[in-house]
Amino acid sequence: MRLAMSSSSKSIICYSEEDTELRRGPWSIEEDDLLGNYIANHGEGRWNLVAIRAGLRRTGKSCRLRWLNYLKPDVKRGNLTSEEQLLIFELHSKWGNRWSKIAQQLPGRTDNEIKNYWRTRIQKQARYMKSETQRTTGFVEFFKGLQMTRCLHKAQESSPSAMSLQDQEIPMPSDGGSHYSSFGIEATPETQHLNQHEQNSDSEHNNGSSISNSESVNIQYMTKPLGCTTNQFQALDNYDFGICSYDGYNIEKSVYDMDSFNLAATMDAQNLELPVIGCQISETNPLYMESECSTRSNDELWQFMNI
Template identity: 45%
Template sequence: MPNVTKKVCNSNEDADLRRGPWTLEEDSMLIHYIACHGEGRWNLLAKCAGLKRTGKSCRLRWLNYLKPDIKRGNLTSQEQLLILELHSKWGNRWSKIAQHLPGRTDNEIKNYWRTRVQKQARQLNIESNSRTFLEAVRCFWMPRLLQKMEQTSSPISTSNCSLTTMNAQGSSAPLSPNPIASSLSPSSIPPRNLLHFESYPTENSSSITSPSIHSSDSLKISELPQVPEQPAGPFHAFGNTVYNTDCHFVDSSIYNMEALNLDPISAMGAYENSLLDCHMADGDWLSDNMAESLWNMNEM
């Protein structure tokens, strides 16, 4: 464990600044200080809290990991879809994208893009920022996510709606990694916008349709209101279906599914069907792999 210390020669105060992974004790100190004094003035905060860290490091740790409303676990299909859509509009504006995925951090979204999406692009030998890849995402990935969402819209017992999610190995893991942070705000619920999806033409007005995200008053993505500071409640609307923060019930009737080119999907075969029969939890790791294994150049 490389708990490296940074030696800064020009200031004794800055000497022995810690770097590397945060310890539980450091986390605890930061959490309790912020609980008492609030955020902001990070350099001052670091000193006053007795942390041998830079203000920057404290801010990052808090925003990306310790903040009580941080949502842990794999991205849901809805969230993945939202990321793909928003990225196609805004590019690498991770913080802007993150504003519309409450509980998710820009860092997490950025990591998702780099590890999953760009990996797809690499495998397809397409530049991830190219128009070809964008169209591939629109034509194949998004419809697939939509179908996954439709498949998973079969009612899931609300008794399963706990603050756990499935990790890559299929075992459950707590959404908040930090018991201290959780205890500080046990009832924290990620703020949500009211969103719904509908089909819309692509920029070149082709027949391809893909989901667009609108606020409840039909604003365009660029006009989406900022995520409110405080959550409106534990339930939010997705299309004309209200679903719980942790369980997603999606009414597929809001999508113009006929307009989607789903031919490749129909060829997915028994393998996929068997997978789709699986009772998937929030994490959707299984279906991620499914999408990856089924999306290839032949389909294009």
């Protein structure tokens, strides 16, 4: 009789040598060795056979998962870089929860890892949105920021030379709009309001477990387009992407208690019209976007509003 035991109580399984009961829970070093050695000699695939022939009391699915998420040599460890975070954000806005597809664009990162990463940000966002003061502004402002992001991308794609966001600078008010000046985004009343809102949220949340200022909306960073160099992302290291989990409205209500979030009323209050097709660039200021783009997010937003 052998006793297989891990720190997880659920994975304590007693079995005799002839016992065929499948093991569950965390993998032991011995199991990792068995699987790794087998795949090194025979290759991947036919996971049920792998499990049997490697002498593992695991399902094929379990073996596959362990290999792909942990044992595979090119699996990258450690925190996601700012570039990776931004790429995930962008790809998620394009593809939604297609984690495996997103993971393909991030060499060495697994879909599980990306999914976990995103989920933690979703949770942060859910709590953020639940905050009474955020309820009337946070989501809408964030959504507008997201739309500006996309507009900037589209504008860059359509006219890269004219849209050199790094080189151009639009004069901005000395306060209120300072968050947006570095990317030449015009400080609309909404953005100024947002800025004020950020300042308010500092005092409201910094002394508790709620989202800190570093997790609140900062369009300066959100609007950073893809394709920027590494050093241009340095600031991102100090800015968690928590707020970027704009899909927070997809969160299951029973889990995140989003019942109280009256988005429809919020939209009405903010005169945010949805959906608006297209992305237009102001003639007088090429860097100012008529800020609504038709996006998947809009579709989801409508779905959310229909809940």
